[in-house]
Amino acid sequence: MAEFPAMDTVLGSRGRPLPSALLFDVDGTLADTEGVGHRPAYNDAFAEFGLAWHWSAELYRSLLVVAGGRERLHYYLERDRPPLNGQAEAAARDPAAWVDAIHRSKTRHFEHRLAAGAVPLRPGVARLMREAAGQGCRLALVTNASRPSLDLMCRHLLPADLQQAIAVTACGDEVTDKKPAPDLYSLALEKLQLTAGECLAVEDAGSGLAAARAAGIACVVAYNDDTAEQDFALASLVVDHLGEPDQPFVRQRGADLPAGHLRFGDLAPLLR
Incomplete structure (x- = not known):
């Protein structure tokens, strides 16, 4: 494992x-x-396979309780029993291979959407990353996605300077149990050679929050339309996004910070 140089303790605006x-x-x-x-990419893949399936926003939210794309497809098949049209024989012959083929098609459509710029970064993400990296804070990505999926998203979502600033990644194919299990966060801590109390997680969903807290890591939740109604009682701060100076966040609960956008220098009170 790579050895990281010792970091000087950086203090926030309140001396913590x-x-x-x-x-x-x-x-x-x-x-x-x-x-x-992902959701429109799934629908594109279904059309490519001649399947009369359509995942609406409401249906997709109900499927997000399952971690992983292939797992989500299997769950949908078992729960909803959708019509297979002309795919019944292929699905019956080798269900796992058939689901894999649909998922590969979905990944291809997803990449096309990323490459076309249809999936922008959320407010405050790039700004906070740059502020943190500029003060010597390490950045890690902790995701249920596989390594190829993560590499794909990093290449298209993150500017070059932020790609280079990522010190550690922990992917779903590196652990036995994905979020909400703590395995991915425990792996990230091991790679970073840091304790849970030295780190802060940023998540959007209850499953990620549960994973971070189970690993002992404090967590900020920046929810979205798909996760807004989930339980975030364990979060240090819950906002609708990380905010920009001209685009303040809406705080749902947690620490009352001095600005309407999450600044690196204000994060000390969020650690537990």
């Missing part, structure tokens, strides 16, 4: 230590990849 690392979820946190990326 700031996080040594910010651990960001990816889907739904860095960008609204679910609503404007």
